[in-house]
Amino acid sequence: MVMPMFAKIYDGKWDRNALDYLALVDQWHVVIESKEVPEGKPVPITLLGEKIVLWRSEGGQVNAWKDYCAHRGAPLSLGKVQNCKIVCPYHGWHFNDAGKCVHVPAHPDQETPAKSVVQQYRAVEKYGFVWVSIGTPQSDVPRIPRWDDDEYRKVHAGPYFYNANALRCLDNFMDASHFPHVHPGINGRGDEPDTTIHYKVIEKEDELQTTEFTVVQPYADARGIPLSVRYHYYCLSPTVAYSDKQTGPNDHWFTWCALTPVDEDRAIFWLVVSFNYGKDIDEKKIHERQAIVFGEQDRWIVEAQRPFSMPLDISEEMHVTSDRLGVAYRRWVKALGEKKRAEISGGQAVATAA
Structure with missing residues (x-):
């Protein structure tokens, strides 16, 4: 279950009902070079006015989430990555790459919340870049000409x-x-x-x-x-x-x-x-x-x-x-x-x- 608060948390200037914004929602966008997202450290970026945190989980997989923990609204980018999980800086909640809270330090023996308190976006790596879409892309990331041609x-x-x-x-x-x-x-x-x-x-x-x-x-x-x-x-x-x-x-x-x-x-x-x-x-x-x-x-x-x-x-x-x-x-x-x-x-x- 996705928290309704996610849609309300937006710090951007864009009118999210405007046609230019809507035309970009379902597209893949370059947000950073892959080399700038190290393992073990969350990286904040902004896309379409949306604050996003990038982090690497097991195997170096890049994840793109809304930079917001719905427990008490802290930005996850101020936290850390520990044992292939991102840790909220405020109360230390641990999240795996599926977006599930797997550990609440204040209540280690209690069942973790069933609701997802993070919002995940699609992210891929190609051509040395991290690409993110905050919507539903209908195709692969745009090509770079002659990328696989060694003559170039x-x-x-x-x-x-x-x-x-x-x-x-x-x-x-x-x-x-x-x-x-x-x-x-x-x-x-x-x-x-x-x-x-x-x-x-x-x-x-x-x-x-x-x-x-x-x-x-x-x-x-x-x-x-x-x-x-x-x-x-x-x-x-x-x-x-x-x-x-x-x-x-x-x-x-x-x-x-x-x-x-x-x-x-x-x-x-x-x-x-x-x-x-x-x-x-x-x-x-x-x-x-x-x-x-x-x-x-x-x-x-x-x-x-x-x-x-x-x-x-x-x-x-x-x-x-x-x-x-x-x-x-x-x-x-x-x-x-x-x-x-x-x-x-x-x-x-x-x-x-x-």
Whole structure:
């Protein structure tokens, strides 16, 4: 039996009935790198305004629970992990990874409470990250391109911390027409903006893709050379996307990003680059370029956007041809939110009838 108090304990800013929030509930989200969750220590994180504790049980299995013990409301992240169980810091209650209280120090001989005093979320590890969903995901975690291809070198970059909405951040990532203005001398030419960003959006049930378009970049990759490059974008979820930048006949530079929607106005930007050339490129150069583009330049402009939440009604903004992916993205997120809202309304109607 789940305690009704769980739904009332929420410290986030998000309107949990808003379409953008509802669109994210059932998604998988990167919340932290796996290496940052050690055995024997609880780790607090925040996702969609929800305070969560991560901890490892037997065999290193990662668990994601609401950071709240319903006995007296203490945060479990202030406790400890002992004998593969998490221990509440207030009264020392022990919980196994099934969420069951197995020991109450004040009453060691009494039967432990039948009610669950913790709320568990789904958590998996993949690609070096911990992924969490506070809802019911309908698919596996989004892919990272060429992850299993040994011809591609992979580098994790970031994280970068934004005081901005995660949807705004991903919309910026998938927008190439800002390159000359926000990234002059790197991703675009400030004195000669590209007029070649013409593409179509291919809409699938679970992702968005673009056809190819070409731009000129003065600092096209970590080699620091100018190139005319060909782009494709792939949006795999409302908070995960990647670009395939073709820098030569058979040379590809993939930039994959995942945004953690910490709260309505806070996000964490995670990056993985994969490329099949330039094996001698200094990893330091990769980090330096990514930090300038994503950690400084993009962050500056996205944090300045208003309103914080990305409008899902396309009539509330102006759009041009090069915004086709952004328009499709807004419509897709809105549709996901409306679908979740209908599911909730349907469930409430059934419960009322019963």
